[in-house]
Amino acid sequence: MNEFNEYFKSAFTVDNVIFGFDEGDLKVLLINRGEEPYKSKWALPGYFVYPNEDLDAAAKRVLDELTGLRNVYLEQVRTFGAVNRHPFGRVITVAYFSLIKISHYNIQPSSIAKKAKWHSISKVADLAFDHKEILEACFHRLKWLVRSRPVGFELLPPKFTLTELQHLYEAILETELDKRNFRKKILSMNLLIDLDETQEGVAHRPARLYKFDREKYEQFLAEGFSFELKESKKKEKKSRSKKVRANIAWKD
Amino acid sequence: MNEFNEYFKSAFTVDNVIFGFDEGDLKVLLINRGEEPYKSKWALPGYFVYPNEDLDAAAKRVLDELTGLRNVYLEQVRTFGAVNRHPFGRVITVAYFSLIKISHYNIQPSSIAKKAKWHSISKVADLAFDHKEILEACFHRLKWLVRSRPVGFELLPPKFTLTELQHLYEAILETELDKRNFRKKILSMNLLIDLDETQEGVAHRPARLYKFDREKYEQFLAEGFSFELKESKKKEKKSRSKKVRANIAWKD
DNA sequence: AATAGCTAGTGTACACCTTACACTAATTCC
DNA sequence: GGAATTAGTGTAAGGTGTACACTAGCTATT
Numbered sequence: 001m002n003e004f005n006e007y008f009k010s011a012f013t014v015d016n017v018i019f020g021f022d023e024g025d026l027k028v029l030l031i032n033r034g035e036e037p038y039k040s041k042w043a044l045p046g047y048f049v050y051p052n053e054d055l056d057a058a059a060k061r062v063l064d065e066l067t068g069l070r071n072v073y074l075e076q077v078r079t080f081g082a083v084n085r086h087p088f089g090r091v092i093t094v095a096y097f098s099l100i101k102i103s104h105y106n107i108q109p110s111s112i113a114k115k116a117k118w119h120s121i122s123k124v125a126d127l128a129f130d131h132k133e134i135l136e137a138c139f140h141r142l143k144w145l146v147r148s149r150p151v152g153f154e155l156l157p158p159k160f161t162l163t164e165l166q167h168l169y170e171a172i173l174e175t176e177l178d179k180r181n182f183r184k185k186i187l188s189m190n191l192l193i194d195l196d197e198t199q200e201g202v203a204h205r206p207a208r209l210y211k212f213d214r215e216k217y218e219q220f221l222a223e224g225f226s227f228e229l230k231e232s233k234k235k236e237k238k239s240r241s242k243k244v245r246a247n248i249a250w251k252d
Numbered sequence: 253m254n255e256f257n258e259y260f261k262s263a264f265t266v267d268n269v270i271f272g273f274d275e276g277d278l279k280v281l282l283i284n285r286g287e288e289p290y291k292s293k294w295a296l297p298g299y300f301v302y303p304n305e306d307l308d309a310a311a312k313r314v315l316d317e318l319t320g321l322r323n324v325y326l327e328q329v330r331t332f333g334a335v336n337r338h339p340f341g342r343v344i345t346v347a348y349f350s351l352i353k354i355s356h357y358n359i360q361p362s363s364i365a366k367k368a369k370w371h372s373i374s375k376v377a378d379l380a381f382d383h384k385e386i387l388e389a390c391f392h393r394l395k396w397l398v399r400s401r402p403v404g405f406e407l408l409p410p411k412f413t414l415t416e417l418q419h420l421y422e423a424i425l426e427t428e429l430d431k432r433n434f435r436k437k438i439l440s441m442n443l444l445i446d447l448d449e450t451q452e453g454v455a456h457r458p459a460r461l462y463k464f465d466r467e468k469y470e471q472f473l474a475e476g477f478s479f480e481l482k483e484s485k486k487k488e489k490k491s492r493s494k495k496v497r498a499n500i501a502w503k504d
Numbered sequence: 505a506a507t508a509g510c511t512a513g514t515g516t517a518c519a520c521c522t523t524a525c526a527c528t529a530a531t532t533c534c
Numbered sequence: 535g536g537a538a539t540t541a542g543t544g545t546a547a548g549g550t551g552t553a554c555a556c557t558a559g560c561t562a563t564t
Contacts, residue, residue: 004263004341008300011256012264012344048260051342055333079331079346081307089256090303092264092344094331147500163541169500177500180543181523185500198530204539205530247551248399248421248429248437415512432514433552450560456510457559499522 010090014059015046015131017077017095017138018067020102020118021155026171027102027118028135029066030127037087038128044135045116046093059096066116067100073154074098077141078134085130097138099154121171146172149221150191153212159195161207162186191216262342266311267298267383269329269347269390270319272354272370273407278423279354279370280387281318282379289339290380296387297368298345311348318368319352325406326350329393330386337382349390351406373423398424401473402443405464411447413459414438443468 018029030042045066049058056076063069074096081092102118121139126132146152152168166182186192192210199206270281282294297318301310308328315321326348333344354370373391378384398404404420418434438444444462451458 004300004343007303008263009261010264010301010303011260012262048256049262049333049344051259051262052335054335055331055344076330078328079307081301081346083304083306091256092301092307094333161541178524179541180525182500183542184544185522202540203532205532205541207541248434413512430552430554431512432554435513436515437551454511455561457512457561459512 010092011048011086012092012094013046013048014055014062015044015093015095015134016059016062016066017044017097017135018063019097019099019121019138019142019155021168021171022102022118024167024171026121026168028121028124029116030119030124031066031116033128041126041128042119042124043128044095044131049094055094059094063096063098069098069100072098072100073151075141075145077138080130080134082130093134095134095138097141099142099151101155101157103157143172143174150186150189150217153191153217156212159197159209159211161199161209163207165210189220191220262344263300263338264344264346265298265300266307266314267296267345267347267386268311268314268318269296269349269387270315271349271351271373271390271394271407273420273423274354274370276419276423278373278420280373280376281368282371282376283318283368285380293378293380294371294376295380296347296383301346307346311346315348315350321350321352324350324352325403327393327397329390332382332386334382345386347386347390349393351394351403353407353409355409395425402438402441402469405443405469408464411449411461411463413451413461415459417462441472443472 020027020029029045031045033039033041033043045062047058047062047065049055053061056074059074059076060070063072063074075098077095077097079092079094083090085091085093124132124135127135146169152165152172155168156164162183163179165186166177166179169182170177191213193213195209195211197209199209268281272279272281281297283297285291285293285295297314299310299314299317301307305313308326311326311328312322315324315326327350329347329349331344331346335342337343337345376384376387379387398421404417404424407420408416414435415431417438418429418431421434422429443465445465447461447463449461451461
């Protein structure tokens with residue numbers, strides 16, 4: 001099937017970093033390896049890419065096989081190809097990450113895994129292969145992502161309180177946020193729908209419940225954070241050339 | 253050497269998107285393919301990754317072989333692995349991009365290339381394989397990069413004027429920038445050293461020449477854009493807990 | 505030597521965004 | 535009914551982004 005010199009061929013895989021959020025903690029799904037190498041060690045769920053399978057499709061398949069999940073946020077992060085990353089030979093792996101609502105899915109360990117389990121990000125120690133490094137790259141990407149667009153709803157149950165949302169952000173960013181400022185910012189985006197319901201069974205003032213407005217979010221992304229809004233508030237009459245000016249931010 | 257099932261093996265390559273800047277135009281280095289497939293078509297310079305070679309090393313080698321360049325900005329962007337991206341079989345490719353000063357180097361076409369030539373980004377038409385898509389992904393990354401940190405000096409000669417720098421940014425961002433605001437921003441970062449020299453041989457008021465302060469830049473990156481600076485200007489006395497607070501931007 | 509042509513270089517005002525910060529409201533538990 | 539707990543709210547100050555127009559200094563031309 002493949003005309004290329006065997007010399008240039010190598011095995012390649014996808015590894016999935018699956019983030020979830022539970023009990024106020026950011027978690028990652030790990031499997032306990034059932035075979036050598038690194039037998040009994042924790043590792044990221046991953047598998048070979050089939051020869052007739054696109055890369056993204058492979059990542060989706062692996063996720064699906066592990067969690068039964070489809071249509072989730074899934075993004076390629078980076079490819080790891082150090083010569084000695086796999087003790088049995090050359091294996092290049094493409095890292096993907098995804099965000100899922102833990103409560104929704106039963107994780108069924110697959111054949112490669114003795115068991116699959118959610119681990120708190122902060123408590124993950126050594127992992128098989130270079131998976132710790134892969135995890136860190138993906139965590140870094142998640143941090144960036146969560147700052148640059150209001151993702152993260154992906155990790156919460158359908159109904160949530162603002163405090164829960166804030167805790168999620170704090171867990172991802174590993175920092176504390178100011179309650180009032182956080183709420184102001186979140187609410188100003190109009191991406192939340194106030195459900196006019198409150199929590200039940202809590203031993204304190206119950207919080208309002210919200211859900212995520214997916215439609216507005218799609219719109220939001222489609223508009224690409226248009227620069228022109230700022231202008232048009234000021235001079236609504238002049239709708240002529242509209243020179244779009246770029247903004248140089250230089251923040252991380 | 254490799255114990256893995258042949259079934260899961262495939263050829264893999266790196267492709268380099270090498271950006272340069274010349275005559276006010278952002279350019280990309282392309283080679284004209286000397287062999288099938290896509291013979292005589294323009295393509296990104298790329299080659300197989302050797303089995304005993306790390307991925308990043310392969311990208312560096314390809315760049316070096318083409319341009320004689322070492323120690324340049326080189327960053328992995330994304331891996332392209334559609335099943336049919338290569339007509340002769342499955343080939344996964346990892347895309348890297350780099351920034352170089354065109355004037356400094358003589359590009360010597362290698363054996364795979366009939367010739368290598370700089371092309372204006374805006375005029376690149378079809379490319380071999382999925383290289384147009386790869387180019388676009390890298391261009392997008394460059395745009396992002398240039399907004400998020402003051403890279404871009406990499407593309408200019410050692411001495412440059414602020415107007416040249418501005419033109420570079422405009423070429424990358426495909427937009428116009430305000431002269432005064434641009435200068436204010438750039439100068440406020442203290443990353444430029446005023447050489448106290450001026451242009452010669454121009455038929456108008458000569459501009460001051462600057463060079464890039466690499467040391468300050470390293471420092472800048474090392475400090476990680478510290479959040480604390482803002483605080484310390486205000487209350488310089490209280491140097492206690494310094495809770496670092498994150499900033500959520502939600503811009504693109 | 506005057507002038508035209510060209511690009512360099514500079515400051516300010518306004519809108520908007522970010523940040524810091526503390527008290528009252530609503531509920532349960534005892 | 536009071537203690538405990540978390541929800542919920544506004545404002546002032548500083549900083550950043552943006553729009554905008556004129557003078558300065560050099561060459562080339564006459």
